[in-house]
Amino acid sequence: MKISSIFFMILATTSILLIGIQKKEIRQDLKEGCVNQTVQIVKYTVKEMLPQYGYQDQSNIQLVYSIMKRIVSNEMIPYLGYLENYGINSQELISENAVPAFLYSEDDETSEAKNVSGNSITTFTEKQLYSRSFLRKYFIQVDSTTTITDQELDGRELFRKNLQLNSQESPQILIFHTHGSEAYADSRSGKQSDTVTGVGEQLTKELKKMGFRVYHDTTSYDVRAGRLDRSKAYYYAAQGIERILKKYPQIQVIIDLHRDGVAQGTRLVTKIDGKKTAQIMFFNGMSRTATNGEISYLKNPNKLWNLAFSMQMQKKAYENYPGFTRKVYIKGYRYNLHYRKRSMLVEVGAQTNTVSEAYNAMKPLAKLLSMVLK
Structure with a gap:
């Protein structure tokens, strides 16, 4: 797969997302919110992907694939699922951005913590x-x-x-x-x-x-x-x-x-x-x-x-x-x-x-x- 194909996949997914938004019977303000969020996803994708575009060797292409997978998994797919399951009277909606709360607050609290304990100091100035x-x-x-x-x-x-x-x-x-x-x-x-x-x-x-x-x-x-x-x-x-x-x-x-x-x-x-x-x-x-x-x-x-x-x-x-x-x-x-x-x-x-x-x-x-x- 060429790197240009990756861009095509992301743009195609974005197009599907935007078409889905237009077909849904969603209030205009919510529709605009979803469109704005989609635009932000595209900007984010380009910002992440372009620095990798000139890579030629296989290891660097793998890096591009991993970035693409993260963007699609974390940014694109939740929106598609959201539109599919959206109900007009849904309480899951965050009105400010027209996105359900769980899409953003459910990043689990898994940590990168490697420390076993904070420190050995027991008094502080x-x-x-x-x-x-x-x-x-x-x-x-x-x-x-x-x-x-x-x-x-x-x-x-x-x-x-x-x-x-x-x-x-x-x-x-x-x-x-x-x-x-x-x-x-x-x-x-x-x-x-x-x-x-x-x-x-x-x-x-x-x-x-x-x-x-x-x-x-x-x-x-x-x-x-x-x-x-x-x-x-x-x-x-x-x-x-x-x-x-x-x-x-x-x-x-x-x-x-x-x-x-x-x-x-x-x-x-x-x-x-x-x-x-x-x-x-x-x-x-x-x-x-x-x-x-x-x-x-x-x-x-x-x-x-x-x-x-x-x-x-x-x-x-x-x-x-x-x-x-x-x-x-x-x-x-x-x-x-x-x-x-x-x-x-x-x-x-x-x-x-x-x-x-x-x-x-x-x-x-x-x-x-x-x-x-x-």
Whole structure:
């Protein structure tokens, strides 16, 4: 296949997409939104592909193929599926850009994290906490798909934000699981208690012992019709969050508890109070990609509050439980963190950890939450 054929394929796919838009009975404003998005896809494709156009040897052509596959898979196909399944009264629509929410917020939280623990420092000076280079080295790890600005990484702001709860009205905290079926090395099949949902129930118990009022949502948002399906898990989880917040608007803290995925040889384990304990990782989304910049249809007015929550938790972890946390991981999407200022995504261990190691992590995590929220 010649490189020119690749361009023809992409242009043909784009043409089909545009024809499909014209044939659908979609409101004019939504139609224009889809057309504008298609134009952006074409521009993005050309920007990515043209530098490779002059390549002649086979290895470079393979690079072009891989770029083409990514563009078609990530950009083209979702739009075709969207148009096919679109309903005029669909609640999946993001009105600003005429694109359903799940197409953009369902970039899973899989990380490139290689670090086992954040650092060995247990006390910090103001100078260190206010140094962006220090925070980048010891506190955060930024995924290659996104960026964080110096203005956002302002220690004076992040560590001074008051995150204490301002109401005792019940419930105060919502715990849920976008990927509730995530399991551990020795999890028993069919036992919810052996999944990250069971770990969430343990966290609920620990927090209640400390006087917090907690609502634990045990819905498996990654299971549809009895089958594992994570393609729209963040979308379904968002629906669940909104239902719960409508019923309990007094909720101030939202925690999405996950289990990470790592190389099979990696063990995320430390010892706390003599017990083998899974390491945890706080995870934040920037609503920004390194390639295309700000994602306007994934606005998060609470982004810096979310980051402050993670950074303050990380600081308390370094001071009280050295080795318990990996660096705060920064990635590009929103991950349903926009609903509250005190929203947090936490990765508890990985598939190589045992269930008991994950359970053991909940007491120190609850104590850290108490230190920041009380």
